[in-house]
Each structure stands twice: as C-alpha cells, then as structure tokens.
Amino acid sequence: MxxxxxxxxxxxxxxxxxxxxxxxxxxxxxxxxxxxxxxxxxxxxxxxxxxxxxxxxxxxxxxxxxxxxxxxxxxxxxxxQQGGSALLVKRDEGLEVVRRGTEKGHTYHLLNHTRGPKKSFEAYMVTMDDASEEFPTFSHPGTEFLHLLEGELVYRHGNQLYPMEAGDSLTFDGEIPHGPEKLVQVPIRLLSIMNYGTSGE
CATH class of the missing domain: 1.10.260.40 (lambda repressor-like DNA-binding domains)
Incomplete structure (x- = not known):
C-alpha cells in the first residue's frame, strides 16, 4: 500500500x-x-x-x-507538471531529433520537452561515433554552452578552433557559425545547452 x-x-x-x-x-x-x-x-x-x-x-x-x-x-x-514542476528524463529516454547534415553517426537527444513559442532554452545530448564524418556549421539566436563528457574533438566557432577533451566546457554566441571541426577520439558524448534568452524585450 x-x-x-x-x-x-x-x-x-x-x-x-x-x-x-x-x-x-x-x-x-x-x-x-x-x-x-x-x-x-x-x-x-x-x-x-x-x-x-x-x-x-x-x-x-x-x-x-x-x-x-x-x-x-x-x-x-x-x-x-506531472506530480510537480520538475522534469526528469531518464538515461537514454531523451526524444531523438534530426538536425540538418547529421544523417550518419551523429544523433541528438532532446533532454527537455518544453517546446513552443516561449521556449527559453533547449538541452541536447549529442553522440558522435564516426570520426570521418564531415559536419555542417550551425547558427542560431542566443548563447550555446557545450560540456564534453566523453571523447576528444576540435570545435570551430567562427575562425577560431578549440581543442576539447572530456571535462572541458565551451560557451559562445550562437549567431556566429559553429560546429565540430574534427573528431579526434570517438565515441564522443557532448552536452549542448542553447539559451535563447529574451532578446527583443
């Protein structure tokens, strides 16, 4: 009981x-x-x-x-809001989504499910396991925060390259074109949080 x-x-x-x-x-x-x-x-x-x-x-x-x-x-x-205002997404249960140019070896799992016109941020668990894959660049409003959990890669933001190892974090302006430049050690697990803020208000 x-x-x-x-x-x-x-x-x-x-x-x-x-x-x-x-x-x-x-x-x-x-x-x-x-x-x-x-x-x-x-x-x-x-x-x-x-x-x-x-x-x-x-x-x-x-x-x-x-x-x-x-x-x-x-x-x-x-x-x-089930039983409260917190959202728990269990391991491997994030909603899988597809982003442009990520057909192989590269998956995004959405970790927060508040979607709609007033969303303030999105959190993804990004998995990459194909070291030969070529990636497009992305750009979007707001600020992006990356935290590398596993693997090693070189990340491009504009004209700058940032070598990242497990435990490293990177924060940058999402409007400037960005994306993985080279996958040094796979598999890679990368936490990506996009903060859209309240620009225009």
Missing amino acids: NTPDEVQPKLKLEQYLGIQIKRQRQAQELKLADVARIAGISQGMLSKIENAQVSTSLDILSRLCDVLGMPMSKLFSQYD
Whole structure:
C-alpha cells in the first residue's frame, strides 16, 4: 500500500503523450480514423501512438495537436507538471531529433520537452561515433554552452578552433557559425545547452 510520501512513478513520454492525445480525441467524440486522415497518418499509426507502442516525430505530434485544437506547448508543459514542476528524463529516454547534415553517426537527444513559442532554452545530448564524418556549421539566436563528457574533438566557432577533451566546457554566441571541426577520439558524448534568452524585450 502506498504511503502519502511515496513518490509515484512518472509516465514515460510516449505513454503520457498517448494518454493525452486519446483523451483529447475522445473528449471531442472524434473517431480514430477521422483524426488520422486529417493529420495525414495511418489509422494504425495513430492507434500505436495512443497506446505508446511507437515513438513519433515532433512533426506528427504537431499535426495531431492541430487536428485536436491543442497547442503543442501545452501538451508538453502538462507532461512537465506531472506530480510537480520538475522534469526528469531518464538515461537514454531523451526524444531523438534530426538536425540538418547529421544523417550518419551523429544523433541528438532532446533532454527537455518544453517546446513552443516561449521556449527559453533547449538541452541536447549529442553522440558522435564516426570520426570521418564531415559536419555542417550551425547558427542560431542566443548563447550555446557545450560540456564534453566523453571523447576528444576540435570545435570551430567562427575562425577560431578549440581543442576539447572530456571535462572541458565551451560557451559562445550562437549567431556566429559553429560546429565540430574534427573528431579526434570517438565515441564522443557532448552536452549542448542553447539559451535563447529574451532578446527583443
């Protein structure tokens, strides 16, 4: 029997999203087939999403939210608030996302799920295991913080090159083109935090 102070297990992201999407659909008395058709996915795929049998992309989630009239930011913010205001993402459970030019040997796992127009930061665990891969440069608003957890690489920011070993950190202006220049020792695990701040206010 649970005691009042006992912490209830947090639902995995896929389970939580499936429950919320199904509840919203049923609350509006919408048929599975109709929601799937309007969102441009198969009925089987929607059923798997609702029953947490598959991980889905942010694009599909966005389309489902549009059909259901639910802001995507609200969907994720409700997940953050389960039993409190903290968000725990367990090891290897970050949402995998794709960034331009990262087709092979290079994965991004999103560690925070508050997505939407008012997001102030994003945190990623970046994994690189192909030393021969050539990387594009990135640029984005705000400031980026990198902390190298494993491996060794040379990181480019503008015209400057920064050799980094495990334990090193690098902070820089995200507007200036940047990215890995050379992977010296793989595998590499890199924590990347992008702080978008409140520019323009």
